[in-house]
Amino acid sequence: MNSHIFHRPLRMAPSQPRQKCLLLFIVAMLGICFCREQRSLAQAPKETATLKGHTDSVSSVAFSPDGKTLASASGAYIGGKVGERGEIKLWDLATGREQASLAKYSRQIMCVAFSPDGKLVAWPDEHNGIHLWDAVGAKDGPTLKGHKGTIYCLVFSPDSKTLASAGESTGEIKIWNVSTGKEIRTMKGHKGYVRSVAFSADGKILASAGSTDKIVKLWDVATGKERTNFKGHKDQVYSVAMTPDGKILTSAGLDGTVKVWDMATGQTRLTLTGHKTLVYSVAISPDGKSLASAAADNTIKLWDLARGEERATLRPDAGNVYCVVFSSDGKTLASAHVDKTIKLWDMTTR
16 A cells, blocks of 8 residues: 555545535524623613502503603403403502502503693593593593594693594594693594504694504694605504604504604604514603514514614513503603503613
8 A cells, every 4th residue: 555645635525614614604693693682681671560450451551750650551352342340540659559549440441641741640431531630639630522432542742731532433533622621623534443642742743543544644733634644554553652853753563563754754764573463552762762662472672763773672471561651761661461460671771
């Protein structure tokens, strides 16, 4: 046997370098994913409290402007329709204890709102009226009457002088004078139920989410005239929110996406696609930098609103998340859950 055979350089099979490169690439990608996951966990807000006391799913929550009190609405879903045993509660956030049970009804209550001046709490009653409660005097106020069907949403104007409400299958949105209890106007344009309404920071524009027509509309509050439509969702729209500077509108719904719209042009800036199913609620932080979204996939996602990047995913293990809302200082996030609980999250731990 020739000795030079033992000194012949070894040659790798043509496929081996490719396999080695592929293996290194996979290892590198796994490392990146791991680092991202660790960073996400490190930045995720911490749960600070779970409020218990409702006897059915919590559908809506609202902070008082001073951040000391939380209002909540509840009631069970039955066959996807308005259900039973609605209740309105107030919570002392310093202690995490129930402060008061303001009302109980034979049907689900879909929404509750605090006025920005902290003087009133509003919610729909079982007869399609809007009940106003005097938070200063701790007593019942007047009931606003005019809706003929279920009220899904209501919101106070930034100056607390007017209230917008909507819901019923006619697609009507009503604007109310809070001090007189009188209806100012009814705005018509949506085809079917309206699931969400939101005022701009200056109170001049109202955004509305049409669940049946899949459209988001902007309205001139002073005239009641429709200004523009935002079309792009493939299914029902459940929630809308605007940034404090009035430049960005966000919307979400049954198609599982969160859309970020340019208010000036009406064009879609971003489409956020992290949720696996229906997104019930969106909320924007007071500084306009962060977006929270709550979904039927049992998660809450936090997004960088400018970049459209997911910052963290919260998995509270409490079933569907029906509502999320930021406190006025942006330090706390509250979430409403199908398991009858409310959770509070410390946003300063990100």
